[in-house]
Amino acid sequence: MLAFGCAFAALAQTPPPPVVSPEVRPDDRVTFRFRAPNAKEVALSLEGASKDLAMQKDEQGVWSVTTEPLAPDFYGYAFVADGVHLIDPSNPLMKPNLLNTTSQVHVPGPALPWEVGDVPHGEEHHHFYKSAVVGDQRDFYVYTPPGYNARGKQTYPVLYLLHGFSDDASGWTAVGRANVILDNLIAQGKTKPMLVVMPLGYGAPEILRLGFGAFQHTELRDRNFAKFSEALLREVLPRVESAYLVNKDRNSRAIAGLSMGGSESLLTGLNNLDKFAWVGAFSSGGISEEFDKDFPGLDAKANDQLKVLWIACGVDDRLIELNRKVRAWLDSKGIKKVEVETPGMHTWMVWRRNLVTFTGLLFR
């Protein structure tokens, strides 16, 4: 009997022997392998590594490299074959992205906050709607904590959690593992039960067409930020507060995000202190340096309204200087904040840890 009629004709041909990749070794070194018999140069691009790692080819045409031991975590990676970034065809775990899809490798570490635990799990709700503000069909995700009962009476605070440039609305769960992290921290009593709302972060989605240099186009950048805020406040937030059992006061609303989403959190949060009392910015980027223009009228009166303003960046992130400038400007206005400089580059390893720390402060 034929087991399955294959959708893809080529699968019916004799395949080459399978390549095992990635292989996580007991000492947490990881071996990556990629078949490319005719490529002249293949390297491994690994999230958090300061340069690509050269790979060596064997007589079967399989390129490989073994890393030093990696700290337990999830790492994005790609193979760079003669200059082209490719995912690992032997690995189903991907890191979805609108500009460059990569693969992910999991180096397990028991009891880390992003490891699926034997604890009650929340749910992740995917919503779809037509945006009048932006004019497109778009989406957002809502994490509901374990025990959330739509037919019950308990109400919850809400964290609005924003992804970075090139991510889509799934970034904070598919890569950031926000739902797993919240499940674990709530079970341990380290974080209050809360809803987490993860909207699509583009006010002008055409900005993606310009790639990673997009934020030098100031008109598009400004429109992207402005329309994002408008869609969040006029469309996503009212839908969430109508559909879910949530507290609707400013002390029960937080906003945080990474990179582009960090800037969006500052712009939306600090300019709408009537709506948000908790603001977190992780490795913010893309914001202009015309802070007086971006935050009109912001001054030390904000200290009465801000429960926490939390600004973090990795010291090896190229955005550390921009973040120090943001903090210096806030200082000049007399605005209190928590300043955090962690190890690390512009990576999800940094942002998962930011989320762990920041959510521990919220709604207390």
Added chain:
Amino acid sequence: MLAFGCAFAALAQTPPPPVVSPEVRPDDRVTFRFRAPNAKEVALSLEGASKDLAMQKDEQGVWSVTTEPLAPDFYGYAFVADGVHLIDPSNPLMKPNLLNTTSQVHVPGPALPWEVGDVPHGEEHHHFYKSAVVGDQRDFYVYTPPGYNARGKQTYPVLYLLHGFSDDASGWTAVGRANVILDNLIAQGKTKPMLVVMPLGYGAPEILRLGFGAFQHTELRDRNFAKFSEALLREVLPRVESAYLVNKDRNSRAIAGLSMGGSESLLTGLNNLDKFAWVGAFSSGGISEEFDKDFPGLDAKANDQLKVLWIACGVDDRLIELNRKVRAWLDSKGIKKVEVETPGMHTWMVWRRNLVTFTGLLFR
């Protein structure tokens, strides 16, 4: 100002000029392009094509091919570079799969059921739980139709919709576009509002390690089917019926699936007619041909309980003979069914259309 600190060191290097792929032309021909300057042979593996299409290399090292006009739909595809299947690095739209991730190209066709319409949208809920039956952490998705109100009184029927071998629980939405299809058909009055539950389809997930020949291992195959049914009936179904406003009678429960999931629908549905009145099998595969053993005691008395038994397969699917054998055995038992042979191979283009037709019959 540096726009963003890049997570991946290689992105900071001068990239080669961008490759545009796929390019859908006004006449629905599609051009695929892939940079691989040193590859000796690159071909396009396209869902629904009976053989791979050879690609030609230009002086920049970019391989390309242009298809004949494609009927509007979503098509999976991969580049086969010197024997290795790769996704298209220029295209963020992927077709997730546990054995071979591919890319997807969208050839738009206005008003087709799988095109996002300007209609009310349902939600998609992702649930996570620890399975006592299988012993792992696993997931299922629930589509709720537009207007579903967890705090309201209206109750709905439920379709349990099962993916195929190598898919994960997201297959029917990420590739099958079941949520988009239901949104559209419900808006047009062609399908009754219903919940759609999409569980992980493996009773013995280790079967994936054996790849596409796995179903020749009869012990593992039988355990995979048996434990899937048990997890569905003992774990997923009770959770759904406790958490959602659904009707809990057999006439309000349907089960259907594709390929492995088609066999699971037959095995679970026909052996549990006290629970399901509607059964659909799309391009079923992986089932043994020992039907007397797989369906003990099944006879014409089932006709009183079955509202619809619907068995479909594409005539160019290698599984068409197996499906004809299933039908002949059911005939020998005097069991009534709807027999459908459509154009097509073992592809999602067939299954999207199966879903459109089958859901139109349900709960009437």
